[in-house]
Amino acid sequence: MEQQHSYSLKSTLWFVLLFSLLIAAATWLVSPLLEPFRRTLLPDAGAAWYYWKLPHPALWASVSMWVLYLAHQIAVWCLIAKLKDAPRPAAGYIGRYNLLLLIVNAVFIALHLLQTVLFYDALAQFVPVMSSQGSVIVMLVMMLILLNSRRGLFFGKRVYLPPLGVSMTQRVHGYYIAWAVVYTFWFHPMEGTLGHLLGFFYLFLLMGQLSLARTSWHTKIGWLTFLEAFVALHGAVVAILAKNGMWPMFFFGFMMMFVVTQVYGILKNRAAIVAITAGYAALALVTYSGAFRTLFTGTPVGWADIHQITWIPVILYGLVFALVWLLALVGTLLRRNKQKTAQE
DSSP: OGGGGOEEHHHHHHHHHHHHHHHHHHHHHTGGGGHHHHTTOOOOOOTTOOSSSOSSOOHHHHHHHHHHHHHHHHHHHHHHHHHHHSOOOOTTEEOHHHHHHHHHHHHHHHHHHHHHHHHOOOGGGTSOHHHHHHHHHHHHHHHHHHHHHHHOSBTTBOOOOOHHHHHHHHHHHHHHHHHHHHHHHHHSOOOOSHHHHHHHHHHHHHHHHHHTTTSTTTTOHHHHHHHHHHHHHHHHHHHHHHTOSOHHHHHHHHHHHIIIIIHHHHOOOHHHHHHHHHHHHHHHHHHHTTTTTTTSTTOOOOGGGGGGGGHHHHHHHHHHHHHHHHHHHHHHHHHHHHHHHHHO
16 A cells, blocks of 8 residues: 555655755865866857866766766656556655655766766757756746646736646646756756756755655645746856846846746735835846946846846746647647547
8 A cells, every 4th residue: 555655745855955955065065076177168158058068078978977867867757657656645745656756866866976076077068058948948837837727827817728738738747847857957067156056956956846746745836936936046146157247137037927927826915915026126127227237247237128027928928828739739639639549
């Protein structure tokens, strides 16, 4: 019986948090060992260039990254398939396959750190930067689709999304997000910069989230909102460190998603929501007035650039409708094909 293989959810959550912090600390501590690799890195060549990769592919770096990535990916997918057919654990507990997912992810996280120390290179050597960024964007879009019925999409108001598209999103989101998280994790070497550490900490939490599928924690709206909003901090920090002047676009773009959509899942007090929204607007206006140009190096924004804060929301909301209708079309074709096969 599944109940005989249940484990405390509270203890598991503490494990996820502490393990994530410990591995982030270990990544920072071993960072000096990577200096011989860093000295060989090529100069940054722009947005389409990934700086943290060796000048040329190395045999054992390539073999180790691909073998470990594929082993990690396949193991997670297999366990998710098993988990989908397993009984749902009682509230406050996790099941056997949840535990196995946590163990598998923890083992491969440790292996990636070792692989980085020994060989440095990761999947970024062979795949474009946008493949990693795009995978996370689609993950966020799926969350917007699935949570529309609980908190709405615009200012607490639900929008019509085709039910078949929503059900298809629900059906595939576990496998897709598992791919997006594991792929993005193996895309980067486990460098010790602040941007990398924040990104890896976020990925560790996402691995914890996918490992706890079908538990009572997996659908906690406050937890889901934290995972969505964390990208605003990560994106802004990475841009500040890069000194590319784009941190306001990332921070205010993702935070606009928070004030337009996400806050309505965690707050019901309209006065509090208005206060948060007003605070966001005031901070955006101060930033684009040029007040932070001396505080953050590389922030050459002014009033003419304030339209930047709409770029991320326009992309994400546009992709919500594009993806859900695309999946609705796919679902319709699959149904018709199934009906046709049954009639033959």
